[in-house]
Every structure is written in C-alpha cells, then in structure tokens.
Amino acid sequence: MADTSPTGAPSAELSGPRATAIAELLRRIAPVADGLGERFAAAGYELALVGGPVRDALLRRETKDVDLTTDAPPEKILELVKGWADNIWTIGIEFGTVGLHKDGAELEITTYRSESYDPRSRKPEVSYGTSLVEDLRRRDFAVNAMAARLPGYEFVDPFGGLTDLQRQVLRTPGRPEDSFSDDPLRMLRAARFASQLGFTVAPDVVQAMKDMAERIEIVSAERVRDELSKLLCGAYPRQGLALLVDTGLAEHVLPELPKLRLEIDEHHRHKDVYEHSLIVLEQAIAQEEDGPDLVLRLAALLHDIGKPKTRRFEAGGRVSFHHHEVVGAKMTRKRLTALRYPKDTVNEVSRLVELHLRFHGYGTGEWTDSAVRRYVRDAGPLLTRLHKLTRADCTTRNKRKADRLRRTYDDLETRIDRLAEEEELAAIRPEIDGNEIQEILGIAPGPLVGKAYRFLLEVRLDRGLIGKEAAADELRRWAAEEGIGA
Numbered sequence: 001m002a003d004t005s006p007t008g009a010p011s012a013e014l015s016g017p018r019a020t021a022i023a024e025l026l027r028r029i030a031p032v033a034d035g036l037g038e039r040f041a042a043a044g045y046e047l048a049l050v051g052g053p054v055r056d057a058l059l060r061r062e063t064k065d066v067d068l069t070t071d072a073p074p075e076k077i078l079e080l081v082k083g084w085a086d087n088i089w090t091i092g093i094e095f096g097t098v099g100l101h102k103d104g105a106e107l108e109i110t111t112y113r114s115e116s117y118d119p120r121s122r123k124p125e126v127s128y129g130t131s132l133v134e135d136l137r138r139r140d141f142a143v144n145a146m147a148a149r150l151p152g153y154e155f156v157d158p159f160g161g162l163t164d165l166q167r168q169v170l171r172t173p174g175r176p177e178d179s180f181s182d183d184p185l186r187m188l189r190a191a192r193f194a195s196q197l198g199f200t201v202a203p204d205v206v207q208a209m210k211d212m213a214e215r216i217e218i219v220s221a222e223r224v225r226d227e228l229s230k231l232l233c234g235a236y237p238r239q240g241l242a243l244l245v246d247t248g249l250a251e252h253v254l255p256e257l258p259k260l261r262l263e264i265d266e267h268h269r270h271k272d273v274y275e276h277s278l279i280v281l282e283q284a285i286a287q288e289e290d291g292p293d294l295v296l297r298l299a300a301l302l303h304d305i306g307k308p309k310t311r312r313f314e315a316g317g318r319v320s321f322h323h324h325e326v327v328g329a330k331m332t333r334k335r336l337t338a339l340r341y342p343k344d345t346v347n348e349v350s351r352l353v354e355l356h357l358r359f360h361g362y363g364t365g366e367w368t369d370s371a372v373r374r375y376v377r378d379a380g381p382l383l384t385r386l387h388k389l390t391r392a393d394c395t396t397r398n399k400r401k402a403d404r405l406r407r408t409y410d411d412l413e414t415r416i417d418r419l420a421e422e423e424e425l426a427a428i429r430p431e432i433d434g435n436e437i438q439e440i441l442g443i444a445p446g447p448l449v450g451k452a453y454r455f456l457l458e459v460r461l462d463r464g465l466i467g468k469e470a471a472a473d474e475l476r477r478w479a480a481e482e483g484i485g486a
Helices: 016-027 032-042 052-058 072-082 132-138 163-169 178-184 185-197 203-218 219-232 237-247 275-287 294-303 324-339 344-353 369-392 398-423 432-442 448-464 468-480
Strands: 047-050 067-070 087-089 097-102 105-111 113-117 125-126 149-150 154-158
Touching: 016 149, 016 154, 032 047, 032 105, 032 149, 047 052, 047 132, 052 163, 067 154, 072 105, 105 324, 113 369, 132 149, 132 154, 178 185, 178 203, 185 203, 185 219, 185 237, 203 237, 203 324, 219 237, 219 294, 219 369, 237 275, 275 294, 275 369, 294 344, 294 369, 324 344, 344 369, 369 398, 369 448, 432 448, 432 468, 448 468
Parallel strands: 067 105
Antiparallel strands: 047 067, 047 149, 087 097, 097 105, 113 125, 149 154
C-alpha cells in the first residue's frame, strides 16, 4: 500500500508487513479504542486515532494522550459512548470535543472540524466537517496529520507525515500562510515542536513565520504562555528559542530576549548577552534532577534581561550593568504577569533573577556566618534553585577563573550545610516566640510584639543560636533602650 500526498510531498511506501507493524504499534496506545471503533462503525460513523499519539507512537515516544476524531456530531458522540464509558465529561463540547474514561484510559473524541481566526478576533471560528482527509488537512504540521482508522488501525497519511518523521522536518499540510492564517498560534507551535522533537523547520514555513509574525498578537496571552512553557521544557529549548528570535516572533511574545543581542563594543570586552543567556539555560538544565523545572529555566533565560536598560560605557572602554538584577527582576515580573503566569511562578522567577548576583559578594569566603544565614533566609525555599542558577551563570572560557568560581561556591554550599546541621538553618526564627515576648516584656498582643520579634530575628541571624536565656537578656536590653515596658 502506498500513501500519496495531495501537497506533492514525498510519501512513505507501506508494504503489507510494514502496515501491519504500524497497526500493532498504534494498538498499544489504547486497546479499548478498537472496541469503540466497532461501536461507531455499527452506528454508521467513522472513528480514527489521530495527531500527536500517532506521531509519538511512530517515534517510540511515550504518550499519555488518546486523541480520536469522527464524523459524528458531538450529540451523537455522547449518545454512542453513554453506557460504554466509565465516565464522561463535556467541558470542550462547544468545540466538538467529548472526553471519557474507559478501563483506566483517558480518551478525547472530536468531530471533524476546521478552525479559522477572523483578522480582528482572538477567538477561533469552528465549523464541523465530514472528511477525515480534510480534517487532517487543517492540522498544524504533516507529522501531526496522520491517523489510524478504527477498528483495525488502517494507517492514513495523506500529507507525507511519516516521511517527515524520518527526515526530522516540520512542514504544514498545505501552504504555511494558509495554516498560520487559520491559527497564528501554529507559528509558536513550530518553535515548540523544534524544541521538543529536535526537528528542523522547512524553509517555506520559516519564511511564512517571518512574514506573519505580528499576527501572533491576536492570540490570547494564555495560549502563548502555554506554548512558551512547553518550548522551554522541551529537550532542545535553544533550537526553539532561536527560531522565535530569528523569525521575529520573539519581538511580539518575549521582546526582552532579542534585546539581549547587544552589539560587541569596539574593545571586544562585552559579552553577547543573548548567547550567554542560552548557555546559562543549557547549564541550568544540565543540573536538573527530576525532569524539566520551568521556574529554573525561566530564571536562567531571563536572569540578565535588565542589562540592556542598565548598560553604561565607562572610562577605559569598560561596560557596566549596575543593578541589572534589580531592574531585571521588575522586568521579569511585568513580562510573566502579562503572559498570565501563576502568581507563584511570577514571584519565584522574579526572586531568582533578583538574587542571581548575590553570591559574587562572597569573594573568596569573606562572608561571615551572619552573611551566609542571610543568604539562606533571602533565598528561602528557592535556595536549591539559586545554587543551580548561580553555578549555571558561569560561562567564562577562562578555565582557571571557572575553576576558582566553582571551588568558591563549593565552599559556600559546605558552609551552608554545616550551619544547617548546627542551627536548622532552613527554618531560621528567633529562639523566643511571640507569646514568650509578651510574657517577658509584660505587653499585650500588637505591633510591639512584631517589632520585638524582628529584633530577635536579627540577633539570630547575626549570632546564631545563643540559648533562650541569652536571647531573653538581649530582648530586655533592647526593650529598655526602646523605652518599652518602663
């Protein structure tokens, strides 16, 4: 059996044994799908496994999604799965999608459809179709426009997606201009798939992205955010980010990134901050232990975005970026808020950007124990991430300097571990609590208790654990100086 492509793209030849092998591969995704296909066929409707699950199965990648498509309208889908599915939900039914659980598998069934954006609207217009091939034609890329008819898993590849998988290239089923007009978010998806799969993007697709980049502005911030997060958490984020910058899309979704491409000064003493940031991102990723850490990756990418605003040319050809970490933290908060990231993510990434230079005041170990405690207190639950970001921020080619920085940070971490063992540093608090403060000073609950507590916290940070009796003496001395309880 041979698949032909309506677009003229090369199409893979599928022999009988090969077609059988693909069917067996796809059947493993969700064995229950065959039974569902028989149910739809008996009612006179088509059903097919489609899109990402097919692509990932052919790439031997693990997939959790089971996406199905049909010519049955949504109300008929509900009718057909009622009594068969263990559970049904209809959150996406206005877009033709019905979700269900069956024997531990989660499936989504969507009526054949097409989507397009009005040039002045942020919301897609959805219309239903009757043809599987036409449904595949509307999909973003040929590698996502493959399907398997159910029951039986007959492979359907009208746009050469299997060949594209073999060549590791991203093409659109039709003209990229038409595809991106239908849904401008697909331009970001090209960069996201480049990051996730490591594929190259076809030249005509890249050109269309350049020509139509400003169209991304009609897409909601939430959709842009989700694609950007998936891109950053991909296996090859540099590849996806470079595509955003090179096509001009970054100017519209993350304008701080291309602005990092500062000109090298005439004395060649000024780093390429854009390239530096990508290296820091890669070095941060290399330290991850439990899979992609979006907060760490965002912080690594954005840690120097304050440099363009703070750049100053000094005497002797030097370039300075004073307080770029403070400016960068504010810029980070503003950008991530505009992209509708959760407050916790905004706060954590901004804080890491603000703290990323703190270590450089450590010198060769001149910090007192008090300074180390404050470093830990200020980082709080972000301390582990701050360790990784700080280490990743060393991109010097000077091996001696790099080794010195590494040894110095090793020393700081050793001191933190030692103090933590001695003082339970992760939960720094005064040795006397609020109730004891009131009892010692003979005062009622109120602002004075908080003021006394903050004083004792400073004592704790400066001197470590001194014992409750000594802490009470310090409290009485402070209260006398403040005229409290007199």
